Amino acid sequence: ADVHVAFIGLGHMGGPMAGNLVTAGVRVTGYDVVPAAVEAARATGVVIAEDIPSAVREADVVLTMLPSGAHVHEVYRGSDADPSGGALTAAREGTIFLDCSTIDVAEAQQAAEMAVQAGFTAADAPVSGGVVGAEAGTLAFMVGGTDKTFAAVHPLLDIMGARIVHCGGPGMGQAAKICNNMLLGVTMIGAAEAFVLGERLGLEHQALFDVISQASGQCWAVTTNCPVPGPVPSSPANRDYQPGFATALMSKDLGLAAQALEATGSAAPMGALAHQIYREFAATDGAHRDFSAIIHELREN
Numbered sequence: 001a002d003v004h005v006a007f008i009g010l011g012h013m014g015g016p017m018a019g020n021l022v023t024a025g026v027r028v029t030g031y032d033v034v035p036a037a038v039e040a041a042r043a044t045g046v047v048i049a050e051d052i053p054s055a056v057r058e059a060d061v062v063l064t065m066l067p068s069g070a071h072v073h074e075v076y077r078g079s080d081a082d083p084s085g086g087a088l089t090a091a092r093e094g095t096i097f098l099d100c101s102t103i104d105v106a107e108a109q110q111a112a113e114m115a116v117q118a119g120f121t122a123a124d125a126p127v128s129g130g131v132v133g134a135e136a137g138t139l140a141f142m143v144g145g146t147d148k149t150f151a152a153v154h155p156l157l158d159i160m161g162a163r164i165v166h167c168g169g170p171g172m173g174q175a176a177k178i179c180n181n182m183l184l185g186v187t188m189i190g191a192a193e194a195f196v197l198g199e200r201l202g203l204e205h206q207a208l209f210d211v212i213s214q215a216s217g218q219c220w221a222v223t224t225n226c227p228v229p230g231p232v233p234s235s236p237a238n239r240d241y242q243p244g245f246a247t248a249l250m251s252k253d254l255g256l257a258a259q260a261l262e263a264t265g266s267a268a269p270m271g272a273l274a275h276q277i278y279r280e281f282a283a284t285d286g287a288h289r290d291f292s293a294i295i296h297e298l299r300e301n
């Protein structure tokens, strides 16, 4: 494909995603503010730009993979601290703004609106699958945008991912992601509670797993990411809870869900409690452990 992508944000996720685009023959111009990220991306064949305007000037797609909505807005609009300017003033006509970061739904919709106001099209396409999925090109993309924009970005997402779902208009990719992860946060705590109660009752982990995995409590938190070592050899519990999906990221996503709950006036007592539990765990040494390590907190109480 002779498509040209400007890739802004070459971190843990963006770096390998950009590398997979290069491998597939896509022309990728990258930009990041951290020298180590820049050098790692350069080694995979990404052409490094000096600033955002020179990264995006000839791009067909401006792909962002940044920590938060504030970063996305700043890259689009430019910041006072950086006189080189933002992506929206430098991009050429017809460019698609594709944000793959995980950000607040309202901020995603604002970002899309900024792009549309400037005469461009935009979509949000947050991912799940983590660094492993980014490296393997097996990410799941949840896309919010028009049918036309979805069709236009699909071939690119296909290179970086294995599952691509069009969730609706702008912001609906982020909406799907936080709803899924809110459920995941709740089910992991529930799974951990069940294993701890079983322990106290004298029930073997394997016996409880054999029941749950074939019964109505069946869920990903048990059958794939089992919080106790043994029943699922590939689960993080078997490697001292190395992530996997780090607690810090679960806490971030539950914070985004909390913002959306507030913005919509929704009640979600379980989601809100999961947010509190993971936020507290993320303030300890739990931050960089897999989120299934929450079982240790529950055992202590």
Ligand code: NAD
Binding pocket: 008, 009, 010, 011, 012, 013, 014, 031, 032, 033, 034, 037, 065, 066, 067, 068, 071, 074, 075, 100, 101, 102, 103, 127, 128, 129, 130, 131, 245, 249, 252
């Ligand atoms: P990261 O911190 O490793 O990467 C973000 C990169 O953005 C960094 O290299 C940083 O220097 C760069 N950056 C910040 N401001 C910038 C600016 N103004 N211009 C250019 N670059 C800038 O984070 P990550 O793990 O790659 O995650 C990126 C996004 O993907 C986040 O929104 C995260 O929530 C989401 N996500 C991460 C995972 C995961 O497992 N790591 C999984 C799913 C989704």
